[in-house]
Amino acid sequence: MALVDVKGVSKRFGGLTAVSDVDLTVNAGEVHCLIGPNGAGKSTLFKLIVGLYPPTTGSIFFDSVDITAERPYARVQRGMSIKMQAPSVFKELPVRQNIQIALQERLSGAERSAEEDRLLALFNLAENSGKLAGALSHGQQQWLEIGMALALQPQLLLLDEPTAGMSPEETYKTGELIKSFNAEGMTVLVVEHDMAFVRQVAQRVTVLHLGKIFARGSLESILEDEKVAEIYLGKTHAH
Amino acid sequence: MLKLLDGPQTLGRGKTFWSCFLAVLAGALIYPVFADSYDVGNFAYFLIWIFMALGLCLMWGYGGMLSFGQTFFFGIAGYGYGVLAINMGGGTATIAALVLSVVIAMIAAGILGYFMIWGGISGIFFGIVTLSATLVLAFFLGQTAGPEWHIGPARLNGFNGMKGMDPLTVGNFDIEGSALYYLMIALIVIVYVALRMLVNSSIGNVIVATRENPQRAEMLGYDVRKYQLLTFVIGSGLAGLSGALYTSWGQFITPSSIGLPAAAMPIVWVAFSGRNDLTATLVGSFLLLFGFQTITVYSQQAALVLMGVLLLATVMLAPQGFVLGIGKLVVDLWTRRRRRDEAPALADAGRLQSDET
Numbered sequence: 001m002a003l004v005d006v007k008g009v010s011k012r013f014g015g016l017t018a019v020s021d022v023d024l025t026v027n028a029g030e031v032h033c034l035i036g037p038n039g040a041g042k043s044t045l046f047k048l049i050v051g052l053y054p055p056t057t058g059s060i061f062f063d064s065v066d067i068t069a070e071r072p073y074a075r076v077q078r079g080m081s082i083k084m085q086a087p088s089v090f091k092e093l094p095v096r097q098n099i100q101i102a103l104q105e106r107l108s109g110a111e112r113s114a115e116e117d118r119l120l121a122l123f124n125l126a127e128n129s130g131k132l133a134g135a136l137s138h139g140q141q142q143w144l145e146i147g148m149a150l151a152l153q154p155q156l157l158l159l160d161e162p163t164a165g166m167s168p169e170e171t172y173k174t175g176e177l178i179k180s181f182n183a184e185g186m187t188v189l190v191v192e193h194d195m196a197f198v199r200q201v202a203q204r205v206t207v208l209h210l211g212k213i214f215a216r217g218s219l220e221s222i223l224e225d226e227k228v229a230e231i232y233l234g235k236t237h238a239h
Numbered sequence: 240m241l242k243l244l245d246g247p248q249t250l251g252r253g254k255t256f257w258s259c260f261l262a263v264l265a266g267a268l269i270y271p272v273f274a275d276s277y278d279v280g281n282f283a284y285f286l287i288w289i290f291m292a293l294g295l296c297l298m299w300g301y302g303g304m305l306s307f308g309q310t311f312f313f314g315i316a317g318y319g320y321g322v323l324a325i326n327m328g329g330g331t332a333t334i335a336a337l338v339l340s341v342v343i344a345m346i347a348a349g350i351l352g353y354f355m356i357w358g359g360i361s362g363i364f365f366g367i368v369t370l371s372a373t374l375v376l377a378f379f380l381g382q383t384a385g386p387e388w389h390i391g392p393a394r395l396n397g398f399n400g401m402k403g404m405d406p407l408t409v410g411n412f413d414i415e416g417s418a419l420y421y422l423m424i425a426l427i428v429i430v431y432v433a434l435r436m437l438v439n440s441s442i443g444n445v446i447v448a449t450r451e452n453p454q455r456a457e458m459l460g461y462d463v464r465k466y467q468l469l470t471f472v473i474g475s476g477l478a479g480l481s482g483a484l485y486t487s488w489g490q491f492i493t494p495s496s497i498g499l500p501a502a503a504m505p506i507v508w509v510a511f512s513g514r515n516d517l518t519a520t521l522v523g524s525f526l527l528l529f530g531f532q533t534i535t536v537y538s539q540q541a542a543l544v545l546m547g548v549l550l551l552a553t554v555m556l557a558p559q560g561f562v563l564g565i566g567k568l569v570v571d572l573w574t575r576r577r578r579r580d581e582a583p584a585l586a587d588a589g590r591l592q593s594d595e596t
Contacts, residue, residue, distance in 0.1 A: 050458070076460035088458070090451040097247055101448045102459050104441045152460065 002061075003028040003156055003187050004049060009058030011044055018044040020211040021058070026156070031178060031188045033198045033219075036208035037231055042191045043085050045208065046160050049189075050082045051075045063155070081154035085161050085191075087141035089148065091134030095125055098133050098144055102151035119147045122177070138165035146174070150181065157181060159190045163197055175200035207231075244432065246439025248301065248447060250516045250566055255573075267424050271417045279420050285528040286423035287484045288508075292524035293430060293517060294477030295505045300514030301438055302470035303450030304361075308351070308369030309478040309505045311376050314497035316344040316479030317486040318380070318395070321404040324487070325393040329405035337407060337483045344479025345472050352471040356464050361453075373502045380494040400493030407487045419488060426484075427521070430477065434517050437473075446470055478505075500543065507550045513563020523562035 004026040011019040019041040026032045034042050047053045049060060051072040059068045067075055090098050099116050107115055120126040123143040128136060133144055142162060149157060159178070163171040171194065178201050182188055192198050198205065198219070205222045207215040209231050215222055222228055245252035251260075271279045291309050298304045319340030324333045355368055384397025395401055407414040407422070414422055437443055448456040449463045456463050486492045495501065512523020527549070534542040557564045 052454070071457070071462070072454075073457045073460050073462045076458060082458055084455075084458075088452060088455045090448050090455065092451055093447065094247065097444070101444045101456075104444060105460060148455075148459065 001028050002026065003063060004189070005061040005064075006045070006049065007059045007061070009045075009048055009055045009060060011041075011048055011053055012056045018211055019048065019055075022208075022211075022213055024206060024213070026187060026189050027204075028155075028187050029182070029185060030203045031182050031190065031201050033202035033205045034189065034191045034208060035193070035195075035198060035205060035222075036214065039210075040208040041211040042208050043160055044211075046082070046158055046189075046191060050080060050158060076152065076154075079155035080158065081149040081152045081156070082158040083142070083145045083149045083160060083162055085164070087138065087145055089133040089141055089144050091132065093133060094130055095133050095136065095144060096120065096129040099147055099151060102148040106151070106153065115151070119151060123147045139167065139170050142166060143170075143174075146177075154186065156187045156189065159188065159192075161191055161193065163192065163194055171197055172200070240436065243436040243439040246435075246443075248438040248443050249435050249518065250563070250570065251518050264424075264428065268421075271420055276416050279417050280415075281532065283416075283420040283423050284488060285525060285532065286420070286427060287481055287488060288505075288528055289423075289427055289481075289521060289524055290430060290477040290484070291481040291505050292508045292512070292520050293434060294474035294481075295509045296512075296514055296517055296520035297434060297438070297446075297477075298470055298474035299509060300516065300520070301443065301450065302446050302467060302474070304467065304471060304474075305363075305366045305506075306369045306471070306474065307366050307502050307506070308373050308475065310497045310502040311369065311373040312344040312348055312475040312478040313482035313485070313501075314373075314376055314380065314492070314494070315347050315482065316340040317482030317492040317496065318401060319343045319479075320483040320486045321401045321492055322390045322393040324404035326391040330408050331410060333405050333407050333487065334409065336404075337487065340483040341476055341479045344482065345476040348472045348475030348479075349468065352468045352475070356467045356471070370499075370502065373497060374499065377494045377498040380497065398494055400491055401486075402491045404486060404490055406490055414487075423484070426480070430480075431517060431521060438517065442466065442469070504546065507546045507553075509560075510553045511549050511561055513560025513566070515559065516563050516566070519560055519563035519566055523560065526562070 002025045004024070006022055006024040009019060009022050010017065022041075022045060024045070034045065036042055044053065048055050051067070051070060051074075055068065059066055061067065062075065062078055062080065065078070067078065090101065093101075096116060099119050100112070103112050103115055117126070120129050123146065125136075125140065125144060125147070128140065133141065136144060142165060146159065146162060149159075162178075163174050166174060175197055178188055178190070188201075190198075190201065202219045205217065205219050206213060207222060207228050214231060215225050215228050270282070274282075291313060295306065295309050298306050317340075320336050323336035323339055327333075327336055351369075351372060355365060360368055380395060381398050383395035384399065386394065388395040388397070393401065393403070405413075407419070412418070438446065445456060445461050445463070445466045448459070448461070449466055453463050482492075485496070508524040508527050509520055511527060513519035527546075531542050531546065534545060553561060
């Protein structure tokens with residue numbers, strides 16, 4: 001069953017078409033990876049799905065409801081949650097307060113404190129819980145943001161380059177965490193460049209190139225597709 | 240509820256802080272017993288402006304919205320009080336005039352805030368629009384000298400100012416002098432405590448989150464526009480409270496209390512004090528108002544120049560505010576001293592334990 005259905009969506013910025021007539025379906029319960037070279041339109045598509053950009057044409061459905069005209073907060077209330085490409089945390093607030101702000105609508109009192117502790121421990125942030133979020137390393141800020149996104153217990157977790165700036169060990173741990181969220185029933189849509197990470201987590205893959213869907217299918221079929229290898233090596237400039 | 244008095248958004252917590260608070264409050268309560276009535280009246284006058292400063296602290300320091308519109312709402316409520324008190328006939332109706340004028344200021348803030356916030360105005364443009372509204376109101380009221388500018392028997396009187404309204408009155412008792420002073424103290428305690436509870440609540444969490452990163456706050460499911468509007472209405476309403484109290488105190492208000500020099504004053508008070516903390520704003524604004532008034536007796540120009548110098552010094556030397564900076568320094572020294580005192584005690588305890596074993 002489709003949780004997200006993107007139908008004929010385009011986004012133009014003046015003369016530049018960042019996303020062109022894209023159809024994308026993300027099924028409930030899958031880990032779906034969105035890959036493609038720089039400038040392919042992956043992050044723009046993410047922002048269209050969460051409502052940070054209005055589409056120029058097309059419609060977006062979430063759980064069979066047309067959410068094209070809804071603001072981002074309304075989409076989040078429906079069950080979406082996003083980690084942005086660049087760390088987007090409350091830098092001048094302590095780490096624990098960042099998590100608290102994400103949790104406070106869902107939990108209160110002792111239950112909230114326990115969940116704060118659990119999330120801080122899960123992302124190795126317990127020792128830094130009193131520090132300002134801006135004082136954390138890049139990788140730690142990434143984890144904090146994933147923790148905040150996860151605190152909402154979303155149906156759909158969107159992760160835009162979640163492992164950027166992380167060490168190989170941290171990247172592997174992040175992959176395992178994503179698999180564990182998925183095992184609990186969460187649908188995950190990931191934009192990622194790191195193919196080792198994609199191999200670790202992906203169940204289905206969509207390749208974007210120059211704003212259009214270039215290929216889609218299982219990870220194995222995508223890896224065997226020579227045209228996909230070519231666009232990553234820069235041999236194909238249009239499709 | 241009382242747990243919200245202390246929290247991450249407010250400096251000063253625990254027994255030591257609240258003991259100091261109560262000591263200062265006790266000092267303020269017994270002050271009229273020892274001071275002459277002129278000084279008590281002057282103090283009441285300084286305290287009138289504190290609400291406007293606290294309102295700006297909430298909007299700017301906590302909400303990240305630099306509003307130049309505090310005197311706009313001060314003027315609306317100030318003139319509103321005058322018009323209502325004159326039309327309602329004085330007496331106890333002045334209390335209703337006070338409440339209604341603050342409500343009118345809040346409604347005006349709701350309308351202006353709605354168009355600005357829903358229109359996506361933020362950052363420096365928020366300051367420009369609120370300043371424009373302030374200047375428009377000041378210029379408009381300045382050209383109302385003719386007899387045609389009246390609301391019922393209340394004449395606006397242009398630059399000569401509106402006068403003839405009664406002070407706050409309950410029955411036959413005018414709230415002036417010491418009574419006004421005690422009313423100010425009571426209102427400041429109520430507003431200060433209520434604002435502390437607000438900023439340390441879950442609503443306060445969203446207000447500071449919106450200041451830090453509005454996009455992330457929205458991505459956590461909050462309609463940040465509603466929180467910004469709430470902050471703007473409360474902060475502007477407090478400016479309105481200052482305006483209504485000012486008119487009832489002096490039974491007089493002119494457009495000059497709204498114009499550009501007046502509009503810049505709350506910015507200086509809050510910037511100098513430390514916009515990120517209510518207590519720093521309360522203390523700093525009082526000190527500045529007291530200093531300003533004292534110097535004005537000798538030279539108003541010198542007082543204005545001093546305010547400008549203080550703003551420059553704050554921006555260049557202590558962008559977070561002097562009073563807040565000093566407050567944080569005191570807290571750091573206090574914490575370090577306590578840790579130093581506790582360290583030998585722990586070492587002694589460890590030695591005793593090892594002796595016993």
